[in-house]
Structures are given as structure tokens and as C-alpha cells.
Amino acid sequence: ETGVTQSPTHLIKTRGQQVTLRCSSQSGHNTVSWYQQALGQGPQFIFQYYREEENGRGNFPPRFSGLQFPNYSSELNVNALELDDSALYLCASSLGLAGSAPKETQYFGPGTRLLVL
Amino acid sequence: AQKITQTQPGMFVQEKEAVTLDCTYDTSDPSYGLFWYKQPSSGEMIFLIYQGSYDQQNATEGRYSLNFQKARKSANLVISASQLGDSAMYFCAMRGRNTDKLIFGTGTRLQVFP
Numbered sequence: 001e002t003g004v005t006q007s008p009t010h011l012i013k014t015r016g017q018q019v020t021l022r023c024s025s026q027s028g029h030n031t032v033s034w035y036q037q038a039l040g041q042g043p044q045f046i047f048q049y050y051r052e053e054e055n056g057r058g059n060f061p062p063r064f065s066g067l068q069f070p071n072y073s074s075e076l077n078v079n080a081l082e083l084d085d086s087a088l089y090l091c092a093s094s095l096g097l098a099g100s101a102p103k104e105t106q107y108f109g110p111g112t113r114l115l116v117l
Numbered sequence: 118a119q120k121i122t123q124t125q126p127g128m129f130v131q132e133k134e135a136v137t138l139d140c141t142y143d144t145s146d147p148s149y150g151l152f153w154y155k156q157p158s159s160g161e162m163i164f165l166i167y168q169g170s171y172d173q174q175n176a177t178e179g180r181y182s183l184n185f186q187k188a189r190k191s192a193n194l195v196i197s198a199s200q201l202g203d204s205a206m207y208f209c210a211m212r213g214r215n216t217d218k219l220i221f222g223t224g225t226r227l228q229v230f231p
Contacts, residue, residue, distance in 0.1 A: 033218065042121075042208055042221030043162070056217040088160055092219075104212075105152070106219060108162035 003027060004093050004109035012115045013081050021076040021112045023091030031055070031096030032074040033106055034066060037088040049074055050096050086116045119144045121209050123222035130199045130229055137184070138194040138225045140209035146170075149213045151192040153183065156206040156224070165207075168192055199229045 003026040013019050025032050031050045035043035045058035049068035063079040072093075078085055092106035120143040130136035142151065149170045154162040168176045168183045176183045184193040196203055206226050210219040 035219075040223075042210075042223050043219070045218035045220075048217045050217075058218060090160075090162060092162070105164055105167060107164060108154070111160040113160070 004091060004107055006089075006091050006109040006112050008112060009110065010113045010115075012117065014117050015081055015083060017081050017116075018077065018079045019081060019114060021078075021089050021091075021114070022073065023076070023093075023109060024073045025091075025093030026107055029093035029095055029107075030072050031094045031104075032068055032072065033092045033094070034074070034076045035090040035092065036060075036085075037090060037111075038084075039087070043090055046076065081116045083116050086114060088113050119146070119149075119211055119213055119220045121211050121220055121222035123209055123225050125225045126223075127226045127228070130196075130227065132201060132229055132231050133198055135195060135197045136199055136227065138196070138207050138209075138227065140192045140194065140222060142190050142192060142209075142211050144190075144211065144213055146213035149211055151183070151185070152210045152212070152219065153181070153192075153194045154208045154210060154221075155203075156208060158205070162208070166194070196227075201229050201231065203227060204229045 005024045033048040034046040037043040047057040048055045052068045065077045068074045088111045090111045092108045094106045122141045151168045153165040166178045166181045180197045182195045206224045208224045209222045
């Protein structure tokens with residue numbers, strides 16, 4: 001196990017609602033990345049947080065937002081849910097040492113399965 | 118733009134045999150990293166192996182090895198002595214020097230039969 005935890009494991013929402021997903025990073029890791037994995041696809045990068053600041057963003061609309069807390073845990077918030085937001089949401093933590101990329105390995109949590117009806 | 122291509126949607130292998138999962142990539146970054154992850158039906162992405170673009174030797178981690186051919190831009194995963202527990206989705210991913218995100222392929226579903 002990686003030590004990365006996510007909650008909840010499963011979630012059902014209706015279109016238009018808002019959702020908050022949570023992630024606790026591995027001990028000692030200061031960077032959290034969020035990915036969306038639609039059924040039958042590879043994960044797509046949403047954004048990354050490094051020391052409480054957004055440190056990169058993928059091609060997702062502003063209704064996808066996030067936070068990172070002083071203990072490096074993180075939240076992903078999605079407003080105005082759409083049917084296409086139904087997916088597995090994966091959180092990954094990494095050490096975030098300056099200059100370590102691209103070697104820096106991201107360790108993933110078990111994911112949150114979101115279903116939007 | 119960076120891209121990962123996995124052309125094998127599914128692969129079958131008999132227990133104890135070796136299997137190769139293909140991955141090709143495209144990038145203009147001179148420095149990049151290549152990763153393989155395993156995703157069982159539970160959903161968690163499990164890190165398997167890493168290869169750096171400047172590494173002189175192919176990476177190995179236990180039964181996993183990476184056949185890295187830089188000129189061909191390929192990074193195939195070789196699993197030796199397959200086990201039933203190896204049945205899962207396998208994803209190849211890449212990260213460039215100046216990016217923070219992993220770019221994933223579409224994955225290969227491996228099924229190991231007795």
C-alpha cells in the first residue's frame with residue numbers, strides 16, 4: 001500500500017450538484033496531483049498542488065477546483081456536475097523535490113468512483 | 118505535445134510464461150521519465166517501474182523489466198514468470214522535465230490463465 005488515502009470510495013450525485021473529494025498524501029510528501037479516469041481510458045491530469053499552491057493545471061474547466069492544506073492533504077471540488085463527470089478520481093502524492101522531475105514518482109490512492117445521474 | 122501510445126487493448130499469457138506489453142511515446146523534451154503502473158479491478162494505480170531518458174541501462178524491478186529503445190521511442194514492459202495475480206490493466210506513462218503531470222496511454226488489459 002502507498003499510504004495515500006481517499007474518501008469517499010463511492011459517490012452518487014445528480015446533475016447540477018456539487019461534490020468534494022478528499023485525499024491524504026503519503027507521509028513526507030508535499031505534492032498532490034488529481035486525475036480523472038473515465039471508463040476505458042487512461043487517467044487525465046486535472047491539477048497539482050505543491051505546498052498549498054496550484055502548480056499546474058490540465059484541460060479542465062474552472063468548475064474543477066482544489067485546495068491543499070498545511071498538512072498536505074487535499075480536496076477536489078467539482079461544481080455544477082455534468083453527466084460526463086462520472087469517472088474514477090485518483091489522487092497521487094509525491095515528494096516534490098526541486099529539480100527531481102522527471103524522476104519523481106507519483107503514488108496513487110485507491111480512488112473515488114463518482115456517478116452523476 | 119507529449120503522447121503515449123499503447124496499441125494492445127488486451128493480452129493473454131499462460132501462467133509462468135513471459136509477456137511483453139508495448140508502449141511508444143512522443144516528446145520533444147530532451148529529458149523525460151517513463152513509468153509503468155498496474156491497475157487491478159479495485160482501481161488503485163500501483164507503481165511498477167521507472168526509466169529515465171538518460172539512464173544507460175534498462176530498468177529492472179523483480180519480475181518487471183523495461184525494454185527501453187530510445188531511438189525507436191519505445192518503452193516496453195516485460196513481465197517474466199507471469200502469475201495469476203498479474204491479471205490487471207497496465208498503463209504506460211510519461212513525464213517531461215518541465216511538466217508536472219503524467220501523460221498516460223489507454224492501457225493494456227493483461228489476463229493470465231492457468
